[in-house]
Amino acid sequence: MTQRRTPFGDRARYWFDSTLTRGAAALVGWMALLCLAVVVPASAVLVWTDPDVPASLADRLAEVWRLTGETLRLGGATGTPLRAMMSVLLALVTLLYVSTLVGLITTALTERLTALRRGRSTVLEQGHAVVLGWSEQVFTVVSELVAANANQRGAAVVVLADRDKTVMEEALSTKVGSFGRTRLICRSGPTTDPTVLPLTSPATAGVVLVLPHDEPDADAEVVKTLLALKAALAGEEGRPPVVAAVRDDRYRLAACLAAGPGGVVLESDTVTARLIVQAARRPGISLVHQELLDFAGDEFYLTSEPSLIGRPFGDALLSYSASSVVGLMRGDSPLLNPPPETPIAADDLLVVISRDDDTVWLDGCAELVEEAAMASGPSTPARTERILLLGWNRRAPLIIDQLRRRARPGSVVDVVADRGEATARQVREVDAHSGTGLDLTLHHGDVTRPDTLRRLDVHSYDSVIVLGRDPLPGQPPDDPDNRTLVTLLLLRQLEEATGRELPVVTELIDDRNRALAPISPGADVIISGKLIGLLLAQISQSRHLAAVFEELFSAEGSGVRLRPAPDYVLPGSETTFATVVAAARQRGECAIGYRSHDGSSTSPGYGVRINPPKGERRRWTVEDEVVVVGRD
Template identity: 25%
Template sequence: MTNDSSRASGNQVSWQKRLQDNFDKYIRLVLTLANNSSQASGNEITWQKRLQYKFDNFMSKGGMSVFLALVSVFITAFAVMTTARYVVERFFPNGPTKGTDDLLWEIFVQLIGLRDTGDEANFAAKFVGVITIFMGLVLFSSLVAFITQQFESRLELLRKGKSLVVEENHTLILGFGDRVVDIIKELVLANESESDAVVVILADKDKEEMDDFLRNNIAELKTTRVVTRNGPIANLSNLDKVGVKVAKSIIILNDSKSSDNEQFKTLSDARVVKGILAVVAANGEENLPPIIVELHSEQYRRLAQNIAPGAVTTLNEADILARILVQTSRSVGLARVYLNLVGFEGNEFYFYRSKSGWNNITFGQLPFHLLQAVPLGIRHGDGTLTLKTNKDYKLSKDDEAIVLAGDDSTIEFFPEPVVQHNRIGCVERNQTLELETENYLIIGWNSKTAIALEEYAKSVVKDSQVNLAVEVLTDEIKAEFENIAKAYPHIKMEVMQVNMDSLDQLKTLKPYKFNSISILAGSGENAEEIDAKTLTILLELRQFFKEYSAATKTKVTTNLIAEIIDSQNTDLVIKAGVKDFLLTNQFVSKILAQVSQEPDVMSIYEDLFSLDGSELYIKPIWLYFPANQIGKLTFADCILAAQNRDEVCIGVRISSQAQIKNKNFGIYLAPTLDKDFILTVYDALITLADDQN
């Protein structure tokens, strides 16, 4: 009995244990399935998440996406509320039955908040109307707020100068600085014949700052529009925004001035070269417009020209201005001539070919077939230029005349001579100037000084004096000066250290003994500071000359030439007594602007500003006419007289008008052939010649 009970009890425990084990297995299975389900749910991307992701991507595309989303929600709300109103009207009629158009209009005006539910409406219509108005207020207010935000964003984008420029055939200027004012002024003159010309500026400066600067410094733009944009000039995206591929020409400005240190100039040159690379990358080598750049380093100039041969024209401010300085200091009035030649104000250089052919005439006969233009030389069919072409050279059909004229519309070739010139009064070449020793003084040291010293040494006669005065005579300046002096032993050269703020020390230079004193721009934070220093030295010298003349009863004939950075200081320089002057920014800016419109003109400037070949001179009238024949003469007479001396006459200088600004300081360039002049022995001809004799 006991054994049977024990076996029964043991069997019973075994059954319960098995039941418990099965239950535990079931629970573990459920937990496992639940866990697996949870993991599957976590790994699976639900349709809600996918929808949210697509919506986020859509909204991130910008303002148009937000606008479309708001409009979609508005339309959806309109459809929902219209459906709700139809249902309400069906079960709870609100007065006389309304047509579909009336009901739709009522829902719409309630959504945009222009109409309430109406006092006569029943409760159901009012309830739906209130909901409609509430939804409309939220949605319509959001839409209005979005439009306002987008409008403000667009204004901010315009203020920052980031928007697209939709222009073609425009002049593109990359960079910004003081020089940009004179460039734009020149382009305004060049574009007067166009009804709607455009200049686009891209620079890494604030747009509002650029716009304010241009408004303050340019009085009138006439037919030209100026568009400014902000951004790095070497960024391809920025270049595309300003229409680099459809620009007529591109000017890349240099950040550095002649007074800056060499390290900063090198960095600025590198940035210009990088800008050239960006333009080439944006356009491709096959579709490049003319690119005009200003570079200080000869190394970078060669590099720039090799990037895109034939498309890049480089200009070196120091090289050109130093040569102009020497030429103008040796011939009073020549600086004014150069100012009339460069740029678009006054006279310009043109390449002209007669449509009817040249009728087998010689270069000497050509001037008398052009009434309002003066030929200076020939551009041959192979592209080579010859200034002051031999007068016996016969023009071929492929030749282009290099002419100086007020406008290209005035250039016309006549088959027959238009003016009969007077051959009686002309003298032959045997009449020459007797060259004397010359004395010159340069005050100040910058990138142009060494070039000017060497140009003086090459051009003056033996035993002439060329001195240099600087405030701080460094070892570097002394070594460079001594190298130049050793290279030209036939010239007397001396360098001195002088405190320019001390009138007593300036007097020790004996400035009255020099033919000309050139005051070069020094260093400073800005053009105003540099010019102030130059003008101070100028006034001190002028005051000393007055005192010296009063004390010795001797007239001082020394000419003062000052290098002025800011062209707006011109009037100050004239009132200070400078008979000749340099306007650095104006000279270079005029050349940059003109070359941007006609790149081949640069080769003419390079020839004119070089000692090699022909140069411009202002020579006394008695070299060309006997004293008893000087009087009433036509410009044609002057041209023929110059030809007899193997020279090309381009104008006349009247000495009695040398200080009259509205008479262009007595300079008359390329007048009409039949213009009469009443000349005296003190007047002069402006000619292109091989030398000063």
């Protein structure tokens, strides 16, 4: 067998590569040879072309050596070999010292810059907000904190997550936009490590928010983070308020214990289920929730008013022309929409909705009430409901439970889901605990197939709720939105074929998909992560609001409701909003706004107006709705 001859160039290259594998010594040797190969010939050319070149060859070679030594900083002494060798030795020692010093300085600077890029330096702030964890909620939370700090100097938000600092900063800058006066500081590291948490200076923080990530073990991670925070603050005199969120109520007690006294823990799935059901029962209510929860409009405040002490609560409703009173905070317990005759105690705080905390001022407006325009008939009676639930996920049992809590006897809920999503046993378990006349039925079918929806008389339902699947392990967290968008497209096709609009309530995971959803303007879209983020941001400014929101969004008690305007004022009458407030007071409710039918398809508010001035006059139509805090 003949051996193939390797070309000389390939053999030379292979030999060269092999010598480089021997380490730094080989690399230094090659660099020295390369430099000499260039410097020595160039020095010789300079010497031989010099008009004053020495005549003898020895003198010329000595001049070449001198030029070479000066160029390479190897010393240029001539004379005896010993003298030349000592010159080279001193030059090498100098070179070694200088290069080592430069290397040490460069390494130290590189390590420092790397540490700064990785977010490993300690934050030195006072009264800042600390956000622990990373999920889709972080963008909403940071955005709302920036809005809340718009009129404050020196405000800071510190985000700690197990991600690259630069990536976090770029993502927040892209989605949040301008931070105004608020300084955003990102730090990298696991939130469950007590030795990492001091990077955020939690002991001097104004509030600490713990966000659940988008993985299945999110609740356990939240509990571990709270325990790590407790360990990191051990020995500190004071602890900042802690606000956290978990998905499953099984983890809430553990999270509350880990958060410590004064900590607030939300159940995100339960809150989401409540808001979905409220939107299904009264279309447009999600727009009201959005207005109440973000810092861009009016929000909740607690205020004291000594001049109202001892007077009935009903008098407070018409005591503020630019704010809406909705209840009392008695100790740590909220009394939303108490009976009008309830006396205001000395320690009570008023729960009001206002543009800002400095816009809550007392100026009676009872003279603006026009009793002739007030309606006096009975309220619109509640009726049985027919709800169609398309899809199934971990929140579906909570939604059905919320539906049955206030369901009239004879109400119907039809569930359509794949066999792999919901089983008859699951639905029977939910039905067994209903304890009401709610008729619950499971229909198997793929809600992304046109034939499944055509078999249903979707227009016979009072509301259609579209849910996405729970993401499978390894799937992107917003993957369920893909199926939801397909289902919405099919429902839109049915709307166009019949010419009738469907009252659809949609649950989405990613806020960016809201613009892609083929739904009518002003339709109810529940973006669970965004709503929970808004709640966390609101409670971080005042932990007492946690109890207020708990009652507002509960199935029982006083909550936010949309009522027909003819229940309060005569249709076609032009009157003030103060008249509506007085009419609601007679019915044992607190009016806080309205939704105009004419503006229901116009952004950005879609007809919703929260906390209008009491003196605002408008003509009320049969299709208008009044936003109240009251009971069903």
